[in-house]
Amino acid sequence: MDIKAAMKEKAEAARAASQQLGILPTGIKNQALLAMADALEKRAALILSANEQDLEEARQKGLRRSYLDRLMLNETRIANMAEGLRQTAALPDPVCQGDYSTIRPNGLEIRRVRVPIGVIGIIYEARPNVTADAAGLCLKSGNAVILRGGSEAIRSNTAISSLLSKAAYKAGIPEGALQFVEFTDREAVDVMTHLSGLLDVIIPRGGAGLIHHIVEHSSVPVIQTGTGVCHTFVDDSADQDMAVRIAVNAKTSHPSVCNAMETLLVHENIANVFLPRVSQALREKKVELRGCDRSRAICPEMKAAEEEDWSAEYGDLILSVRVVHDLDEAIAHINRYNTGHSETIVTENLAHAHRFQREVDAAAVYVNASTRFTDGFEFGFGAEIGISTQKLHARGPMGLSELTSTKYLIYGEGQIRE
């Protein structure tokens, strides 16, 4: 069977299963998630052996260290996957949650409740933990899921998904609800992004290249996640000790994640004093600084920033630095170069804080805090499928609620419209 026919078959099976899954009692879904967690831990040896083969091949291909780290599994990481599934089981079921209810003058009772979206496609890259995390979130929210992981993790993902689906079906999840794509060719992605009518949405998780390719070519609706060119603006009224702490945290606490800072903007009135301080603190953490001309006039140790630095998502210990004339220039710079993820201002000026929050166009806009807090757990929503950087459907951390749609339920007693 060719890839196209095989993919269509998977999608049709997922679609059929989704109708049952959408009305499955919460208790069964939770039991399934717990059984899936147990299966991962009990059969950890199987997963680790598959993962060792993936790693060996990746090493032979000469893939870089950070890539190998994302691919690598161990007992702790498997325990974390299992723990993630258990936490998802403990979250409230979004299905049937009501968010609007009214009675109309003609007596019609109208309620709006959350319902599953249907069939969700996840296209991701190196991290095998996405297989378990995404499966858990989709099933809990009543959605069937089609998982297409990266070719380098194929053995790990196959082992994990096969354990998960066996455990899930045994616990009462409708057969077919959890589909894993074993095809590693790029063609599988292209087929998947054209299964309109069978897939309701595709959520790509990975680098900007993957996401851009899918957004441009998919005829299935896409939710963009995870690209983060995040800024910190240090206003002239800032508490400078706080600004140094926030800048160091936003850049260095986990440089490879999407909510890490990539560009530091500094008000010109304090640049002479603040830039040397923050530069020293960042260089102590081994951060490479790339500055604008004005920054380098103050801190000659910085490299020169090129135009492409302002839109770079380094994901590494590199930071671009720019001196700006005022709040307006800071906001204009951010709205021009950002990806709509997370931005922060450090200021003691109420009017500036207010304007920054109103005028900066991003999913999360902070005052006096590190951008690193933009995630589902830190916001109090629990596990997330990604951070949406688009404006339609969902923006910011996407938890269980964001994996649902709504439906109006209307009760009447024979009402007709005049």
Next chain:
Amino acid sequence: MDIKAAMKEKAEAARAASQQLGILPTGIKNQALLAMADALEKRAALILSANEQDLEEARQKGLRRSYLDRLMLNETRIANMAEGLRQTAALPDPVCQGDYSTIRPNGLEIRRVRVPIGVIGIIYEARPNVTADAAGLCLKSGNAVILRGGSEAIRSNTAISSLLSKAAYKAGIPEGALQFVEFTDREAVDVMTHLSGLLDVIIPRGGAGLIHHIVEHSSVPVIQTGTGVCHTFVDDSADQDMAVRIAVNAKTSHPSVCNAMETLLVHENIANVFLPRVSQALREKKVELRGCDRSRAICPEMKAAEEEDWSAEYGDLILSVRVVHDLDEAIAHINRYNTGHSETIVTENLAHAHRFQREVDAAAVYVNASTRFTDGFEFGFGAEIGISTQKLHARGPMGLSELTSTKYLIYGEGQIRE
């Protein structure tokens, strides 16, 4: 200048204006809407003369009567457009409305508020009133708008949009926020649907052909609206008087709209009694009936339904009729042929009502009421931009809230992430 360059210029102007418009005080937006309403009424003669030319050309082209009726304006219809703008002015401003607020254990205060989407494209067909309705809803929700109406209404739409934008800009709406596309070629639609990065969403309003073309080809996200293959299922426990009233109302009160019924499903246990009754009532209203074999065995006056009748949106006094074995078959038929708009069951059986509402996949699922109630005013939301039949972003009547996105605002006191 070619169409592509001209469209890009319009979109860039709209984008620039949208940044000002997004933070404009409600009072100014409302004053602008009232001024726009006044302008339409004061200059009605100008609009009517442009409309007369459109009508004359349409008559010469031999366009059918229902089309001419949609195109035609008169004093009353212009007054209705003005009244729509005044009603929109009276609705609450969705911008800055909060729907989530919390304080985290680390002291971070997190709020989620509504923000405009940005730039909205509306592509529509014959009705010139969409020009005023859509402009009003987009501006009130803080969005810039690019309007592309049908070629047959070009003179009417040009007159209306020119009056609207003059009045709006004079009242303080940022120049450029209201763009009208004067190009009547299909190319303008194709260029518009590829302005990714400048347009945030396109909402097509019109026939299934237009909507399908845009969904398939647009690289800008699309919200599908308005296709309605709506069903009424008459259960064996139904109050049959009520069922006749609902069926007649759902089919005949306004056959050309998307919430009108297109297919009637009847439980086999009552078909012998109910079908002749409903058939007579519908034929008195001049409805042509197209029945399945079992329906025709009972009511030989019906024409034979073909397979394509089950997915037809007649928009006319035509109804397909099918006898079903039970509730399961009714639900299966609906989920196979419907467009996700509005469905209703007439029943006295609580379990059947509950299952129908849970299992039927549509934006609005009714018990014992006509499907004709699915619209913004009837649901209590006020004017709407369309009825979304998709699951992402918005489902059902799309009012001002559905024309917004959200943003997280986070206040800290120097919090950093460990």
